[in-house]
Amino acid sequence: MSIKRPASVTDEFLNRLVSRVPSTSGGTWKLTEVYTGEVLVELPQSTPEDIERAFETSRKAQQEWAQWPLKKRLKVFKKFHSLVLKHNETIVDLIQVESGKARRMAFEETLDIPMVAGYYIKRAPKVLADKKHAGPVPVVSSSLETRQPKGVVGIIAPWNFPFATGISDSIPALIAGNGVVVKPDNKTALSPLYGIELMEKAGLPKGLVQVVCGEGPDVGPTLIDNANYVMFTGSTNTGRVIGERAGRNLIGCCLELGGKNPMIVLPDANLDDVVKGAIFGAFGNTGQICMHIERMYIHDSIYDTFRDRFVAAAEALKVGAAYDFEPEVGSLVSVDHKNRVASHVEDAIAKGAKVLTGGRELPEAGPAFFAPTILEGVTKDMLAGVGETFGPVVALHRFSTEDEAVALANDTDYGLNASVWGGDLDNAIRVGRRIQSGNVNINDILATAYASKGTPSGGVKQSGVGARHGDQGLLKYTDCQNVGILKKQVMGAPEGVPFEDNVKQQIIGLRVMRKLGIR
Template sequence: MTLQRPASLTDEFLQGLVARVPSSSGASWKLTEVYTGELLVELPQSTPADIERAFAAARSAQRVWAAWPLRKRLAVFKRAHALFLDRAHTTTDLIQAESGKNRRMAIEETCDPVMVMSHYLKRAPHLLKPVRRGGPIPVLSTSTEIRQPKGVIGIIAPWNFPFATGISDSIPALMAGNAIVLKPDNKTALSPLYGIQLLEQAGLPKGLFQVVCGEGPDVGPTLIDNANYVMFTGSTATGRVIGERAGRNLIDCCLELGGKNPMIVLEDAKLDEVVQGAIFGAFGNTGQICMHIERMYLPEPRYAEFRDAFVAATRRLVLGAAYDFGPDIGSLVSPDHMERVRSHVDDAVAKGATVLTGGRPRPDLGPAFFEPTILEGVTQDMLAGVTETFGPVVALHRYRTVDEAVALANDTDYGLNASVWGGDLAAACQVGRRIQSGNVNVNDILATAYAAKGTPSGGVKQSGVGARHGDQGLLKYTDVQNLAVLKKQVLGARPGQDYDEYVKGMLGGLRMMRKTGIR
């Protein structure tokens, strides 16, 4: 198809971005414009030796960066905050070209690193400040909690939100004094590379933020073996492999993994609000959001009403390839992923499910377009019933009681996100508390939870370990040093003192401290 590429995406600009990726072998990967399948740029592929050199360079830069006063490090991000906003449309062009998402989702993705910067610029001085505490002997001893950077953080970013994860996950780690080695997905390496360029324009020392590229099995092991901590966003299967290897290396990791996220609509929910939420929940980012909705539970008395309104609204959605705000839904990330989504729908239909709308690829629009699809009659013997589809496909289910709805929502190995809709907020919150999920949104799909940068966001069950955001989102990138000081040698019996007398005094002292509240 013919599509006018944005003027910002010149060959010179794209070549400049990928030039920072090391590749001693000369191997490359064809990074294409998803809308058309046309080549954007040859992306260099890194060897294990390239990765080891990247870590060595990052460690050298990290020692200097960690020695900077915190206020000097944070000043970089104050400048970056403005720069990221000024260049948001260029970033959006890159995100659209490499991922195929519609412009609304792409521009919203550019806002995430800015929000993360804003939050931690306020919070980091408190979190990283040494905290002096009492020691075992009042007055004569102290213990100070000191936050030390871990060293070099390995970040493995997914293709669905490459800029938000690749850059946002790096910001608190850098503020804490670490260096970064990032492995973006080959399909979506351009926007994080641009983000790093902007950070360096804001004053981030060159060499501190390294990028290596390649397929996961080729790059991942060397990255994990050289990192002091790993942050990964992706599938549960890959997360297990990463967690096992990190464990063997005795390093910690944070894993945000898959989901099969439910939405429960209570009987007193407002129809129009539910439909609007369901449209975004099922089809936002073409269904390629870790926290998007794949299972919707509707109350039996209002099932037909909600179903018919949702189907009608879905049929009005506009699909298309455009670098403007026209289309409601963009492309899937690749033809391969489109085939995966189609296989889930075909499997469901073959086993008795009904397609209420959609269900087909749209090659007339581009090589990876798939219609927004609503299924009815999905069961757990179908791929779409238990496996994360990660596309614009949602299954509708009836329920008779709230207890049944909660049981159905929890009947999954996953627990990343859930959504509850109701007119009575207190009752809806009560339902939300019963759902086994790291994030639960009431009268929203996901943005209220994910955009609350002050609160940790992570998964439970098979949806992950650890969290991003909140105090935990920065402190996880640090080690704690306990600096203890004894001002006078009083720990132990004095020379010549009878040990029975020493023990009597020690036990008495402990009783006194407990009674007085000192310890």
């Protein structure tokens, strides 16, 4: 296939990036360009011993980093913010060459980093500041709530948004004073490696952030065993394994896992907006978004009209391999993943589902392309009916009442994201609040919730534990230290006072404090 690699992605550049990965005897992994299958670089693979040394190096640097005043740490991220914007084109090139996503989506991924950095640069001084609370005895006692970094955080990033997760999740951990060891997916290690290079150019101490590479089962156990906290984004099955091991080690973890995300279209929704939103919801990033829509529930009164317009819009999408902004839909991340998506569609067809458009591979576009696919008649005995397909495949369903729509939306083990469309905003919000989901978007698919960096974003049910963003997204990387301060020794019974009399005085004191609103 004749497609020219971006000029910025030179062999020299790639070899410099991967030289950061520690590897003594772990061998290499062939990191390929998705559009062509060409080997880009031999990615070193880290052994358990390499990972242990990476944590030792990060921990040593972290001890000094944690002593930096917060203002000094934030200065690094102000400069990093500027560098990400300055080198945006190179970052987009790397994301696209390693993941095969359309350039439009690769660019959108880069925006997450300055948004996260900008939010925490502004918010961190207040969130991490010491907080004074009343002590048990008014005036003479108080309590100070301080925030201490956990140590070294292990971040396991997925292949679908390698830069946004690998780097964005590192930012609050580092701002809080931690070191970080990042484990990107082998397929998409280049963009996070470049992000860390830019951090160091911005003034981050060398050694503070380490990158280790390898297959999950080979790398994961040692990473978790050496980390003080783990941040993971990926499948629910892997999340269970990570959560179990973290629990055995008595360390915390945050898990953003899979989704089978529903969209409800109420009868008063604006169909022009709905169709446009549905196209992104189903086919944005070629369907490889944890929050993308795989189930659409459309009111009977508008179902036929929506279906016809949605199918026409899907068939008009520009699908292709190009390092420019023309294609709207890019490749899936690998041939293996394409085969998995195809198996879900084939299973649905074999069990009676109807293909309205798509349903086939696109070898003429590239080795891992699959057509935007819309199905009808998908049921829960099909792989595409219950499991996360994670590709450009969506199923349409009818509903008659709001109660029915909510019940259908909630009929899943997952609860990551949901979308509700309606003209009556208050009613759409009421419907949305009934959905068992960590994120709900009203008249949008996912961006409004996810890009609201001031509000925590996470999953419920089998879609995860904990959240990123908001104060919670920073505080999770800290331990709370309670410093109790007593100015005068008044906690025990005064000398010479019978204990029984002291008990009566304490009860009277508690009644008075409650009446005055003190306690």
